[in-house]
Amino acid sequence: MQQFWTHPALSYLQSTYFQHSPNMYPADYGRHYNSLPVPTESGVVHVTVDGYRSNYTAERRKECNAFLRTARKFCDQPGSRYQQAGEWTRTCQSRVVSCFAGQGMPEEISLICCLAVESKYKTIAELPQWAWVNFGMDCVGFVSTYLIALGQFxxxxxxxxxxxxxxxxxxxxxxxxxxxxxxxxxxxxxxxxxxxxxxxxxxxxxxxxxxxxxxxxxxxxxxxxxxxxxxxxxxxxxxxxxxxxxxxxxxxxxxxxxxxxxxxxxxxxxxxxxxxx
Known part of the structure; x- marks a missing residue:
């Protein structure tokens, strides 16, 4: 069974921006959230998602559902280079929800932000505030995802x-x-x-x-x-x-x-x- 963090839609982000290793300290992992790289067709944008976010609130549930509707329609277009990412939003939908609930890995949040821009759900100018409001980490989300990135979980x-x-x-x-x-x-x-x-x-x-x-x-x-x-x-x-x-x-x-x-x-x-x- 494929683990969610090994999905091919995340591979480019992991190899380019989030090279996790067994030697990584918690601070190395935490710094990703301070300045999260988001690749777009116009270049790499950095957003800050290091705030405390916990629970899947009604507001974030509404935002997650609206994002998924727009992103999936965009990714499903014939010949789209984002079809694999669209497949990720379906097979790993619980992970998309986790990102909006304070328990997302940095590469997952980066992919969501990328899709938000490329699908025109959000503009590059809107992205930093949108990301700050909707993403972040709760205490167990930070520890658990760090241990996954480390290879322990x-x-x-x-x-x-x-x-x-x-x-x-x-x-x-x-x-x-x-x-x-x-x-x-x-x-x-x-x-x-x-x-x-x-x-x-x-x-x-x-x-x-x-x-x-x-x-x-x-x-x-x-x-x-x-x-x-x-x-x-x-x-x-x-x-x-x-x-x-x-x-x-x-x-x-x-x-x-x-x-x-x-x-x-x-x-x-x-x-x-x-x-x-």
């Missing part, structure tokens, strides 16, 4: 508590490495329960790298409080787990320069994962 993993099951938990400093997921949790009676999404003040981030002496690290994430994709926040470890038991091992961390402490579960490095949703 074979499908999206959208339910935050499941990351703990897939990757197991870090119980000491020795377990911390880049690409560990950070899961915000509630603690009751010493037991740490990862906050389920959507809502519930749930959040997931991923460790970019250690900063110094094993006591702080850079975190990459997409958060409403950070107004979107962010990969240079330093978090300090306030307290390591007092227990090595899987359901009682939680950490206290805080963003450097602040006094607000969060209780989180930190996973070990996320392994190859082939299951879905």
């Amino acid at each position: 074979k499908k999206m993993l959208k339910y935050i508590p499941k990351y703990k099951v897939v990757a197991d938990v870090a119980t000491s400093i020795d377990d911390i490495y880049y690409d560990n997921a950070i899961l915000w949790a509630n603690v009751d009676g010493g037991n740490a329960k990862v906050r389920p999404n959507p809502g519930n003040k749930s959040h997931i981030a991923i460790i970019e790298c250690w900063e110094q002496y094993g006591s702080s690290f850079y975190v990459a994430q997409s958060a409403g409080s950070k107004k979107g994709v962010d990969y240079d926040r330093v978090y300090e470890i306030v307290q390591e787990p007092k227990s090595t038991k899987r359901d009682r091992a939680y950490w206290k961390i805080r963003q450097k320069g602040t006094y607000t402490t969060s209780k989180v579960v930190i996973t070990k490095s996320v392994p190859l994962f082939a299951a879905g949703d």
Whole structure:
């Protein structure tokens, strides 16, 4: 079965603008959303889609449906060089929807923007604002698509508590490495329960790298409080787990320069994962 990110309609974009690799850090991936290249017949346009977007709102659903109607009609024209892209909008329609719901890969969003211009659904002048309003990332969209681009995930993993099951938990400093997921949790009676999404003040981030002496690290994430994709926040470890038991091992961390402490579960490095949703 072909995976959605290997669809041939995305191949040119991936080889030209989005050369993902197993050595890619979260910040490398996040920068794509800061200045997303969109190839058009008139040249390459760059749009910013790094804002926080979550849920498939009524407004974005309406926009997605209108885009699909126009783009498919355009791609289906006899002799069109975009027929493969039109086929992508049908066989991977759920991925088109995901882009409008804050969970799209950069090459997918780039293709949608390209089709919007070439089909004359939007002009080049209108494209930046249209893209900013409709595209962006929520927290789990950023982490899951990054791990797909890295080659670790074979499908999206959208339910935050499941990351703990897939990757197991870090119980000491020795377990911390880049690409560990950070899961915000509630603690009751010493037991740490990862906050389920959507809502519930749930959040997931991923460790970019250690900063110094094993006591702080850079975190990459997409958060409403950070107004979107962010990969240079330093978090300090306030307290390591007092227990090595899987359901009682939680950490206290805080963003450097602040006094607000969060209780989180930190996973070990996320392994190859082939299951879905």
